[in-house]
Amino acid sequence: MKHRDAMLAALVMGLAVTCAHAQDADPARLQLEVAAGVQVQATLQDDGGIAVVLAPSGKRQVLPGVTDADGNARLSAEDVDFDGYPELVARAAVGMVNEAVAVYRYVPARQELVALAPIPNDRAQCGDLMGLTVEEDNRTLSSSCRSGPMWYVDQYRYDGGRLYLYRAERMLMLDDVLEPYVFVKQTADSGPLAVWSTFDPDGNVLETAIGDGLETPRAGSPLLRISGHVMVARLPLYSQPGDATTKRYLVRDDRVELLDERDGWVQVRYDNPTRGAVLGWVNTQP
Structure with a gap:
């Protein structure tokens, strides 16, 4: 519920x-x-x-x-x-x-x-x-x-x-700016995207995941990350928000999980078939 x-x-x-x-x-x-x-x-x-x-x-x-x-x-x-x-x-x-x-x-x-x-x-x-x-x-x-x-x-x-x-949670207003780069399928019952964070007793962030802002994660279980697929032919994948150059990129139809957001940059995880998990940041407002 x-x-x-x-x-x-x-x-x-x-x-x-x-x-x-x-x-x-x-x-x-x-x-x-x-x-x-x-x-x-x-x-x-x-x-x-x-x-x-x-x-x-x-x-x-x-x-x-x-x-x-x-x-x-x-x-x-x-x-x-x-x-x-x-x-x-x-x-x-x-x-x-x-x-x-x-x-x-x-x-x-x-x-x-x-x-x-x-x-x-x-x-x-x-x-x-x-x-x-x-x-x-x-x-x-x-x-x-x-x-x-x-x-x-x-x-x-x-x-x-x-x-x-x-x-x-921290609500995001990224739907329109994210969609040209990474498409996230949503339904009429879906809420706005939000970054959910788990903290330790000292306030340190243990994990983050972007998910449905109206669907509360089950306490004690890992956060569930919403996924989407790349919409453009080549999508640069940066090491940190604000980076100007990178040699890494994703390609159209790559499926990624959304982890975090910072000033319009979205952190994603891509499971490379040969190299395993690849983390990086996508600029939604280039």
Whole structure:
């Protein structure tokens, strides 16, 4: 399922669940066990904050929370860090399709709830945790958001207690300039091309691949590269973006995989029958 559809489905299901249980439980209150023997009573306040009482310590906190345009939010208990105990999660609609999310984890050393914040990384498209989904099977968090006409997904994983950006995408507007050189077959359901990147906990890029910007790669699996075929008789293949000369070239109908993009230059991989994998950069704006 493309993540634009998954996000809308999640929002609809969330609203349906809220309505279904409105008569059975107070949506402004939640009780949960955040660690062995540690209970939390959370109550939404009129200003959008969350009043918290921890037991048996009796410690009190007021957390910022999140709210929609009418000052509403909903609380839930979700195991966001995969330790077997739930975190306190606040969710609120933002605009027509986005959802703001705040997550609070219990820190035993401080005996209080602390906001979960990823390690800052300017390559995250959504910024904060938005439309959060918890993927227990591969221990990954997905943050989804819409900006203008585009949907984005940031994927996060833990390194010890640190939450880091594991995968993100960067949308490309290359279709028209790329097609005269490398043709990529697309269908009516295809999204715009995007560079997907996988990062290590320190923010270093481990792999990149150009693929469908609306098709989220499966976490834990290698990125899938979209392929195309060369459209011109001879297509120069450069070692680096910006190079002026090269002795290498591809020929018409060579099939290549698309790996990365930089300032209009596209990195491709060609499997040479005798020499194996050949990497290089194609200039789409000569």
